[in-house]
Amino acid sequence: xxxxxxxxxxxxxxxxxxxxxxxxxxxxxxxxxxxxxxxxxxxxxxxxxxxxxxxxxxxxxxxxxxxxxxxxxxxxxxxxxxxxxxxxxxxxxxxxxxxxxxxxxxxxxxxxxxxxxxxxxxxxxxxxxxxxxxxxxxxxxxxxxxxxxxxxxxxxxxxxxxxxxxxxxxxxxxxxxxxxxxxxxxxxxxxxxxxxxxxxxxxxxxxxxxxxxxxxxxxxxxxxxxxxxxxxxxxxxxxxxxxxxxxxxxxxxxxxxxxxxxxxxxxxxxxxxxxxxxxxxxxxxxxxxxxxxxxxxxxxxxxxxxxxxxxxxxxxxxxxxxxxxxxxxxxxxxxxxxxxxxxxxxxxxxxxxxxxxxxxxxxxxxxxxxxxxxxxxxxxxxxxxxxxxxxxxxxxxxxxxxxxxxxxxxxxxxxxxxxxxxxxxxxxxxxxxxxxxxxxxxxxxxxxxxxxxxxxxxxxxxxxxxxxxxxxxxxxxxxxxxxxxxxxxxxxxxxxxxxxxxxxxxxxxxxxxxxxxxxxxxxxxxxxxxxxxxxxxxxxxxxxxxxxxxxxxxxxxxxxxxxxxxxxxxxxxxxxxxxxxxxxxxxxxxxxxxxxxxxxxxxxxxxxxxxxxxxxxxxxxxxxxxxxxxxxxxxxxxxxxxxxxxxxxxxxxxxxxxxxxxxxxxxxxxxxxxxxxxxxxxxxxxxxxxxxxxxxxxxxxxxxxxxxxxxxxxxxxxxxxxxxxx
Numbered sequence: 127x128x129x130x131x132x133x134x135x136x137x138x139x140x141x142x143x144x145x146x147x148x149x150x151x152x153x154x155x156x157x158x159x160x161x162x163x164x165x166x167x168x169x170x171x172x173x174x175x176x177x178x179x180x181x182x183x184x185x186x187x188x189x190x191x192x193x194x195x196x197x198x199x200x201x202x203x204x205x206x207x208x209x210x211x212x213x214x215x216x217x218x219x220x221x222x223x224x225x226x227x228x229x230x231x232x233x234x235x236x237x238x239x240x241x242x243x244x245x246x247x248x249x250x251x252x253x254x255x256x257x258x259x260x261x262x263x264x265x266x267x268x269x270x271x272x273x274x275x276x277x278x279x280x281x282x283x284x285x286x287x288x289x290x291x292x293x294x295x296x297x298x299x300x301x302x303x304x305x306x307x308x309x310x311x312x313x314x315x316x317x318x319x320x321x322x323x324x325x326x327x328x329x330x331x332x333x334x335x336x337x338x339x340x341x342x343x344x345x346x347x348x349x350x351x352x353x354x355x356x357x358x359x360x361x362x363x364x365x366x367x368x369x370x371x372x373x374x375x376x377x378x379x380x381x382x383x384x385x386x387x388x389x390x391x392x393x394x395x396x397x398x399x400x401x402x403x404x405x406x407x408x409x410x411x412x413x414x415x416x417x418x419x420x421x422x423x424x425x426x427x428x429x430x431x432x433x434x435x436x437x438x439x440x441x442x443x444x445x446x447x448x449x450x451x452x453x454x455x456x457x458x459x460x461x462x463x464x465x466x467x468x469x470x471x472x473x474x475x476x477x478x479x480x481x482x483x484x485x486x487x488x489x490x491x492x493x494x495x496x497x498x499x500x501x502x503x504x505x506x507x508x509x510x511x512x513x514x515x516x517x518x519x520x521x522x523x524x525x526x527x528x529x530x531x532x533x534x535x536x537x538x539x540x541x542x543x544x545x546x547x548x549x550x551x552x553x554x555x556x557x558x559x560x561x562x563x564x565x566x567x568x569x570x571x572x573x574x575x576x577x578x579x580x581x582x583x584x585x586x587x588x589x590x591x592x593x594x595x596x597x598x599x600x601x602x603x604x605x606x607x608x609x610x611x612x613x614x615x616x617x618x619x620x621x622x623x624x625x626x627x628x629x630x631x632x633x634x635x636x637x638x639x640x641x642x643x644x645x646x647x648x649x650x651x652x653x654x655x656x657x658x659x660x661x662x663x664x665x666x667x668x669x670x671x672x673x674x675x676x677x678x679x680x681x682x683x684x685x686x687x688x689x690x691x692x693x694x695x696x697x698x699x700x701x702x703x704x705x706x707x708x709x710x711x712x713x714x715x716x717x718x719x720x721x722x723x724x725x726x727x728x729x730x731x732x733x734x735x736x737x738x739x740x741x742x743x744x745x746x747x748x749x750x751x752x753x754x755x756x757x758x759x760x761x762x763x764x765x766x767x768x769x770x771x772x773x774x775x776x777x778x779x780x781x782x783x784x785x786x787x788x789x790x791x792x793x794x795x796x797x798x799x800x801x802x803x804x805x806x807x808x809x810x811x812x813x814x815x816x817x818x819x820x821x822x823x824x825x826x827x828x829x830x831x832x833x834x835x836x837x838x839x840x841x842x843x844x845x846x847x848x849x850x851x852x
Contacts, residue, residue: 134184134194135177135180135181135184137194138180138193138194138195138196138199139159139173139176139177139180139196139199140152140155140156140159140196141155141194141195141196142155142176142179142180142196142199142200142202142203143155143158143159143162143176143196143200143203144158144196144454145195145196145197145199145200146158146200146203146204146317147329147332147333147336147340147376147379148340148379148380148384148454149336149337149454149455150195150454150455151335151336151454151455153332153335154332154333154335154336157328157329157331157332157335158318158329158332159173160328161315161318161320161325161328161329161332162207162318162320162325164320164322164324164325164328165210165211165319165320165325167210167211167215168207168210168211168318168319168320169210170210170215171206171207171209171210171211171215171223172203172204172206172207172210172318173203173206174206174220174223174224174227175199175202175203175205175206175207175209175223175224175226175227175230176199176200176202176203176206176227178202178223178224178227178228178231179198179199179201179202179203179227179228179230179231179234180193180198180199182227182228182231183198183199183231183235188235192238197234197238198231198234198235198238199231199234201230201233201234201248201250201251201252201253201256202226202227202230202231202234202252202253202256204250204253205223205226205227205230205253205256205257205260206223206227207318207319208257208260208319209222209223209226209260210223210319211319213264222260222264226256226259226260227256229256229259230252230253230255230256233251233252233255233256234248234252237251237252241431244435244438245434245435245438246431246434246435246438247385247430247431247434249380249423249426249427249430249431250376250422250423250424250426250427251427251431253422253423254421254422254423254424254427257420257422258419261418261419261420262419301323303323306349306352308323309352309371310326310345310348310349310371310375311323311326311327311330312326312371313326313348313371313372313374313375314326314329314330314333314344314372314375315329316371316372317329317372317375317376336455337383337455337456337457337776338457338773338776338777339382339383339388339456339457339460339776339777339779339780340379340382340383340384340456342777343378343379343382343383343388343393343396343456344375344378344379346378346382346393346396346397347374347375347377347378347379347382347396347397347399347400348371348374348375348378348400350374350378350396350397350400350401351371351373351374351400351401351403351404352371352374354400354401354404355404358404372423372426373403373407373423373425373426374400374403374404374426376423376426376430377396377399377400377403377425377426377429377430378396378397378399378400379396379456380426380430381395381396381399381430381433381434382395382396382456383396383456383459383460383780384449384456384459385430385434385448385449386437386446386447386448386449387447387448387449387459387460387463388456388457388459388460388779388780389445389446389447389460389780389781390780390781391444391445391446392446392780393780395433395446399429399430399433402429403425403426403429406425406428406429407421407425410424410425410428434448447463449463457764457776457779458764460779460780461762461763461764461779461783462762462764464763464783465760465762465763468760469759469760472634472650472651472652473650473651474633474634474636474651475573476539476572476573476576477539477636477637477720478538478539478572478578478620478633478634478635478636479538479539479598479599479635479636479637479638479662480538480635480638480660480661480662481535481536481537481538481578481580481602481616481618482508482533482534482535482536482605482616482662483534483536483662484510484661485510485641485659485660485661486508486509486510486530486616486659486660486661487508487509487510487511487515487517487657487658487659487660488506488507488508488654488655488656488657488658488659488660489507489508489509489517489615489656490505490506490507490656491506491507491653491654491655491656491657492504492505492506492632492653494507494656497610501629501630502619502629502630503630504619504620504630504631504632504633505617505618505619505630506617506618506619506654507615507616507617507618508530508615508616508618509528509529509530509613509614509615509616510528510529510530510533511529511659512529517529517530517613517614518613522555523555524555525552525553525554525555525606525607525613525614528607528613528614530605530614530615530616531584531605531606531607531614532584532587532604532605532606533604533605534601534602534603534604534605535580535583535601535602535603535604535605535616536598536599536600536601536602537570537596537597537598537599537600537602538570538578538580538598538618539570539572539578539598540572540595540596540597540598541570541571541572541577541578541595541596542570542571542593542594542595542596543568543569543570543571543590543591543592543593543594543595543596544569544570544571544577544592544624545567545568545569545592545624545625545626546567546568546569546588546590546591546592547562547564547565547566547567547568547626548566548585548586548588549566549585549586550562550565550566550585550608550609551585551608552584552585552606552607552608552614553607553608553609553611553612555607555612555613556612556613557612558609558610558611558612559608559609559610559611560610562608562609563609563610563627564581564582564609564610564617564626564627565581565582565583565606565607565608565609565610565611566581566582566583566584566585566588566603566606566608566609567579567580567581567582567583567609567626568580568581568583568588568590568602568603569621569624569625569626570596571624575622575623576620576622576631576633577620577621577622577623577624577628578618578619578620578621579617579618579619579620579621579626579628580602580603580616580617580618581609581616581617581618581626582605582606582607582608582609582611582614582615582616582617583602583603583604583605583606583608583616584603584604584605584606584607584608585606585608587603587604587606588602588603589601589602589603590602619631620632620633632653634651634652634653635649635651635652635653635654636650636651636722637649637650637651637662637663637722637723638652638654638660638661638662638663639660639661639663639752639755640654640655640658640659640660641658641659641660641661642754644754645752645753645754645755646752646753646754646755647755648663648748648752648755648756648757663722663748663749663750663752664750665721665722665749665750666749666750666751666802666805668802668803668805668829668830668831669747669749669750669751669805669807669829670749671831671833672805672829672833672834673719673724673744673747673749674719675696675704675706675717675719676696677696677697677698677704678695678696679695679696680693680694680695680696681693681694681695681696681706681834681850682694682850682851682852683736683837683848683849683850683851684848684849684851685736685846685847685848686846686847686848691851692708692709692710692711692735692736692737692848693708693709693710694706694707694708694709694737695707695709703716703727704716704717704718704719705717706737706740708731708732708735708736708737710735711731711732711734711735711736711737711738712731712732713729713730713731713732713735713737713738714729714730714731715728715729715737715738715740715741716728716729716730719749721749722748722749722750723746723747723748723749724744724746724747724749725745725746725747725759726741726744726745726746728762729741729762729765733765736837736848739823739825739837739839739846740827740837742761742789742809742811742823742825743807743809743825743826743827743837743839744791744807744809744827745759745761745789745791745809745811746759746789746791747791747807748791751793751796751799751802751805752793753793753799755792755793756790756791756792757790757791757792758788758789758790758791759788759789759791760786760787760788760789761787761788761789761811762787763775763783763785763786763787765787766787766811766813766822767785767787767813771785771815772785784815784816785813785814785815786813786814786815787811787812787813787814787822788811788812788814788819789809789810789811789812790809790810790811790812791807791808791809792807792808792809793805793806793807793808794806794807794808794826803830803831804828804829804830805828805829805830806826806827806828806829807826807827807829808824808825808826808827809824809825809826809827810823810824810825811823811825822841823839823840823841823842824839824840824841825837825838825839825840826838832852833850834850835849835850836848836849836850
């Protein structure tokens with residue numbers, strides 16, 4: 127128990143240092159801790175402050191995840207830096223340090239709760255309030271003495287680090303670089319209240335490792351603020367000999383790549399923020415100087431909070447997108463945003479399906495030449511045809527001869543019946559009823575401004591009434607030949623109002639297959655074309671059962687018939703997201719199953735694990751077998767590239783993404799189309815660099831009536847076989 131608590135506190139402390147630069151990168155946090163300790167008094171005070179804040183938040187009972195992330199403690203650490211720099215670290219000052227850290231924690235919790243209502247971050251506001259409390263509150267405490275550290279810097283380094291190491295640190299810190307580089311690095315160090323090159327250099331290295339986007343935009347923002355001040359002939363000493371310049375760095379990182387999806391527009395906003403901060407520094411500095419208070423990071427906090435609040439008031443994002451799911455990395459935020467936008471670009475919020483069983487033909491599609499014109503152009507007419515493309519059996523003189531006549535019509539989605547027309551007789555073949563143009567019809571409401579209408583139905587066959595709630599696939603009525611219908615067919619349209627005769631709305635159908643010359647083609651959120659033979663996807667029970675991952679379910683694997691065993695378990699989180707957890711690799715694979723498709727949504731953890739291979743093998747699976755069917759999808763870029771190619775891509779990613787990854791899945795074999803007992807699914811993954819594809823891996827999943835039986839992985843010239851053990 128004690129070891130677990132110590133581990134929790136230590137991780138929370140490291141995460142707190144990362145939070146200062148909007149990061150949860152563990153090694154960046156370690157490097158920042160090391161950088162803070164270059165001045166041991168500053169660094170030690172920061173550690174004491176951070177642990178005090180974490181302990182306080184834990185004892186009182188604040189949210190564990192927020193504590194562990196460092197949300198409640200990073201401001202306290204920065205207050206600790208101030209006390210470590212300006213005060214002697216004696217017993218009274220350490221007492222004040224702990225108390226102010228606790229106060230800063232309370233302020234952080236209060237502001238986080240208060241600001242959440244406006245969807246804006248607290249940034250370093252608690253730090254500013256904590257520092258002002260220290261500076262104003264210790265004037266009357268004579269035992270809390272100001273320090274003279276920094277006057278004899280070399281002697282202090284010798285005393286703490288020894289002569290050799292102290293001399294090295296001093297030499298690096300005082301090394302002469304070009305002025306702009308010198309001021310940039312020292313401004314980075316100033317975030318930790320250490321205005322020297324060594325601290326700034328360590329932070330710069332960590333920033334570059336953590337994020338190429340954050341590193342590059344920090345330079346752009348700083349240069350903007352620097353030259354803007356120079357252009358206006360401002361007081362450059364504020365940048366070159368004080369702790370003010372880091373405001374440009376933090377604001378540019380915050381707006382250029384953390385709170386907003388990195389893009390050319392976010393970079394322009396970061397540049398604008400630097401200009402606004404330059405003006406704010408002058409205004410706020412003069413105002414608070416009258417009270418003897420430094421502004422430190424106040425300009426950064428106020429400008430960034432203001433801009434984020436304003437952006438949330440927009441009605442049109444105009445390609446300046448706020449981050450909705452924070453991944454604590456500009457690159458991860460950007461790649462996840464682009465992956466989601468591309469992968470789900472055609473998805474509709476509400477899924478509308480085909481309103482029938484079996485295979486039907488699109489006799490008239492959108493912009494059809496017969497009746498689908500003008501306001502009613504986005505509609506479909508469906509009929510059933512035989513192998514000779516005939517809609518009827520010989521002789522075809524009666525409505526009963528037509529294949530679709532008296533066939534069930536189904537609800538295309540869940541909804542409420544809001545309108546029904548019934549009692550209109552069917553026409554004889556070739557006849558039409560222009561007085562009752564739509565014939566017997568039903569209108570279903572699925573959401574506000576989203577309705578479906580099915581017409582030309584057979585009278586007195588309705589199984590529902592107005593006000594009934596229907597589920598997708600429920601039987602509504604029978605296909606008929608009423609209204610303007612010379613032969614039996616089903617007219618189907620989507621509309622935004624509940625009226626029979628309302629104009630059509632162009633809206634995609636969720637999932638269906640079309641019969642092609644050499645098998646079937648899978649369609650996702652598409653529009654059936656005139657002449658196509660299409661059907662809704664009928665699931666294959668053996669496949670559906672294999673991908674029914676139910677919370678509490680465990681799967682045990684044996685790899686290559688060796689004594690290597692892997693255990694998975696299925697869980698659901700507080701957001702009702704289902705995921706598979708691998709105990710051996712501490713990895714997570716999140717998934718969805720909508721009854722038609724199984725697909726993975728994200729992966730976290732070890733990319734060399736069996737779970738990651740399964741994630742790739744079953745990235746997207748159609749739960750019904752159709753000959754020749756293939757499914758394609760894009761894979762998340764940040765999971766499949768590393769090294770120089772990824773490093774270089776990161777720098778220009780806000781402007782152009784030239785790397786990509788793709789998935790292709792298919793049915794390899796099935797032993798019986800009607801009642802299979804053995805199915806093999808295949809998948810291939812590809813890397814794409816500027817249009818050039820390279821095969822990454824090939825996979826096969828063997829399924830029997832008990833579920834998934836075997837996974838075969840071929841990649842990097844080797845073959846791995848894993849078998850499910852009962």
